[in-house]
Amino acid sequence: MAESMNPACSALVERYLLSLPVEARVRHVSADYFCADEHNANLCAELVAAGSKRATCSLAYWYLEKGERISKQGDLLVVTDWSGQPKALVEMLSVTLCPFDEIDAAFAAEEGEGDGSLAWWREAHRTFFEREMKAEGGEFDEHAMLVLERFRVVALPQ
Template sequence: MHKGADILSDSACHKSVQTICEDYFHHLNQPFQRLDSWHFCDNEKDANTCLSLVIAGIKKATSPSLWWYQANGFELPKVGDLNVVTDWQGVAHCIIKTVRVAVIPFEEIDADYALLEGEGDKSLEYWQRVHWDYYHRELKETEFQPEKSMPIICEEFEVVFRLGGK
C-alpha cells in the first residue's frame, strides 16, 4: 500500500515526530528541520504491517495515485524528500528519503516494482489486487474513478534514520 491520506499537521503530531527530527539533524550536525509525518494505508492493521516491512528493509516503495494527489492539492514527491513514517497512532519510527519517483499507468506496473513494495507474497498479482481495492477507497471522495490506465506515483525510498538513532 502507500501513504495514508493524513499528513499530520504540527499540532496533531506525536512528540516522537519532534524527537526523531531533532535526533536526525543533530546526528548530521545540521540545523533542525520539521519533516512531514504520515503513516501508510487507510487502516491500522495494514499501516502497522507496512511500517514493520519498512523497518525490516523489505518495503522500499509506495504507490499513491496521481489523482489522489491532485484531488487533495498535495505537492508531488521528489527525489531527496525526507519524511517521518509513523505507526497508525502517529508514533514516529523512522525517516525515509525518496530516491526515485516515476509516474506509471497502473496497468504498466511490473513484477520488479511489486517486489520493491514488499507486501503480501510480493507478486505482481498480489500488488494489483490489493492496490486496485485501495485505489477505489482512496478515490471514493474525489471526482476520479480508478481505471487501468490511471497514473500511479511510484516512489522508491530508503530508511536513513530510526527512532533512537539506530
C-alpha cells in the same frame, strides 16, 4: 519540520539531521502512516522498519486534482504507525509517475507487501484505489497515473 509531528517524531528527525553536515540539514520533512486502516498502517510501518518495504505509491489524482504536495528526492518522511508513533525515518530516493497497468514486478517487490508478487500487488492496489475513487465519487481506471516513491531508511527510533 511538519506541523503535524508529535514530539517523538520530531526527536527522531532532529537526531538524524544533527548527524548530517549543516548544508545537508535543510529538507522537507513530514510524518504519516501508509494505508487507510489501522491493521495495514501498522503492518506497513513494521515492513519499512524491517527494510523489506522500500517503496510506496498513490494515485496521482490526490496531487493533480486535490493539490497535495508531491514528494521530491531528498525529502524525509517519518513513517508512523496508526497511532502516530514513529517507526522509521526514510529519505526519498526517487519520485516518478507510472500508469497503474504498467507497474512491473520489480516495483511490486520493492513495495514489500503480501507475497511480493505483481499479481498480489495488482489485486490489492486495484481494490484499494477503487475504494478511494468511489469515496471521491469517481471510478478507478486501470490506466490511472500513480506517483511511485522509492525510499531508504535513514534512522530508526531509539
